[in-house]
Amino acid sequence: MSLTGPSKSKPSVAIIGGGLCGLGVGWRLAAAGCAVDLFERDKAGKSASWAAAGMLAANVEAESGEEILLALDLESQRQWPAFATELSAHTGIDLGYRDEGTIVVAIDRDDAEALRFTYDYQKTQGLDIEWMTGGQARRLEPHLSPGVTAAVHSTLDHQVDNRQLVVALEKACRGAGAVIHEDTPVTAVDIAGRKVKGVETATGTHRADVVLMAAGAWSYDIDGLPPMARPPVRPLKGQMLGLRMDPRAPIVDHVVWGPGIYIVPRRSGHLILGATVEDKGFDPDMTAGGVFRLLEAAWEALPQIEELPLDEMWVGFRPTSRDDAPILGPTSVEGLVMATGHHRNGILLAPITIDGVSDFILNGILDPALTPFSINRFYDETKSETGIRA
Numbered sequence: 001m002s003l004t005g006p007s008k009s010k011p012s013v014a015i016i017g018g019g020l021c022g023l024g025v026g027w028r029l030a031a032a033g034c035a036v037d038l039f040e041r042d043k044a045g046k047s048a049s050w051a052a053a054g055m056l057a058a059n060v061e062a063e064s065g066e067e068i069l070l071a072l073d074l075e076s077q078r079q080w081p082a083f084a085t086e087l088s089a090h091t092g093i094d095l096g097y098r099d100e101g102t103i104v105v106a107i108d109r110d111d112a113e114a115l116r117f118t119y120d121y122q123k124t125q126g127l128d129i130e131w132m133t134g135g136q137a138r139r140l141e142p143h144l145s146p147g148v149t150a151a152v153h154s155t156l157d158h159q160v161d162n163r164q165l166v167v168a169l170e171k172a173c174r175g176a177g178a179v180i181h182e183d184t185p186v187t188a189v190d191i192a193g194r195k196v197k198g199v200e201t202a203t204g205t206h207r208a209d210v211v212l213m214a215a216g217a218w219s220y221d222i223d224g225l226p227p228m229a230r231p232p233v234r235p236l237k238g239q240m241l242g243l244r245m246d247p248r249a250p251i252v253d254h255v256v257w258g259p260g261i262y263i264v265p266r267r268s269g270h271l272i273l274g275a276t277v278e279d280k281g282f283d284p285d286m287t288a289g290g291v292f293r294l295l296e297a298a299w300e301a302l303p304q305i306e307e308l309p310l311d312e313m314w315v316g317f318r319p320t321s322r323d324d325a326p327i328l329g330p331t332s333v334e335g336l337v338m339a340t341g342h343h344r345n346g347i348l349l350a351p352i353t354i355d356g357v358s359d360f361i362l363n364g365i366l367d368p369a370l371t372p373f374s375i376n377r378f379y380d381e382t383k384s385e386t387g388i389r390a
């Protein structure tokens with residue numbers, strides 16, 4: 001896309017939410033010549049996009065009953081390397097993309113049976129993953145526990161540093177000419193005659209031809225939307241920990257999943273342990289039980305974490321829709337577009353969301369890969385939610 005100034009032929013766009021979807025679409029639209037105003041209730045890129053772990057794990061996270069979502073996940077995963085290269089070259093920011101792959105480990109016989117069941121399902125979907133013995137897994141990651149009995153290896157499930165990603169997207173978005181209004185919550189979407197007119201904030205009304213709802217876990221609480229255009233999204237709390245490895249002697253290079261845990265090593269030495277899954281609204285507290293379970297589960301897979309300094313702990317709020325799949329594209333309100341509800345896969349789905357939604361706003365054509373994810377699936381009885389949960 002070329003960098004041009006605002007043009008009268010392009011729609012003006014108000015974006016609600018400064019996470020990676022809002023910043024990414026803001027970048028694409030401003031670069032294409034739209035006047036873009038992005039409204040963020042807090043600071044840009046500091047909510048779920050910051051809290052995430054950055055796993056691009058379409059294969060090992062594939063679950064039975066989510067085949068339509070799996071197709072979207074795999075397509076976005078395929079787009080990731082080119083997207084990262086483009087954004088990195090454009091901003092000069094290293095996104096910390098790592099392609100060592102992912103290992104899922106089983107610790108005892110029950111884990112191994114559960115892992116085998118999931119692996120057998122994933123193979124029926126044609127996924128490129130490999131079954132390993134514990135010994136084979138330890139040859140890839142020598143610090144895995146001697147108690148690891150079996151593993152699944154995915155060479156295609158990579159990772160990206162999501163914090164670098166949102167810093168880069170913010171830079172690209174501002175650089176293309178979008179105006180980012182931080183500490184400015186949108187209180188309502190203005191709609192008249194089933195057409196958007198703009199958004200309301202504490203500082204007044206902002207007129208726009210298009211409004212993009214990209215407010216993540218906060219999307220449901222914005223007033224002014226008719227029931228059929230109100231995204232059924234709720235916060236799903238996750239507690240996470242950051243340990244510090246010596247970057248010259250990391251104890252692990254792959255992303256490692258174990259029962260109740262994922263372990264994500266950054267090149268900087270930051271080692272992320274995540275995450276609890278708690279339906280507790282916007283409860284911001286770390287708890288002793290949450291921290292204990294993360295450390296215990298991580299220690300069972302990778303005992304050497306015991307020696308590492310604990311650097312950071314934080315809580316994030318996944319934007320989870322009623323069927324755990326994202327809500328994308330147009331709505332029954334003209335000019336109101338959705339990019340929300342990404343649940344556990346916001347980072348993985350960034351390229352396809354950003355480019356698919358931007359293309360729709362610019363050209364009015366929706367990528368067929370996005371059509372099953374319309375908000376209408378929750379409200380149109382002829383398109384039940386089984387459209388996603390096949």
Ligand code: GLY
Binds near residue numbers: 055274275343
């Ligand atoms: N995608 C990781 C998580 O939701 O915890």
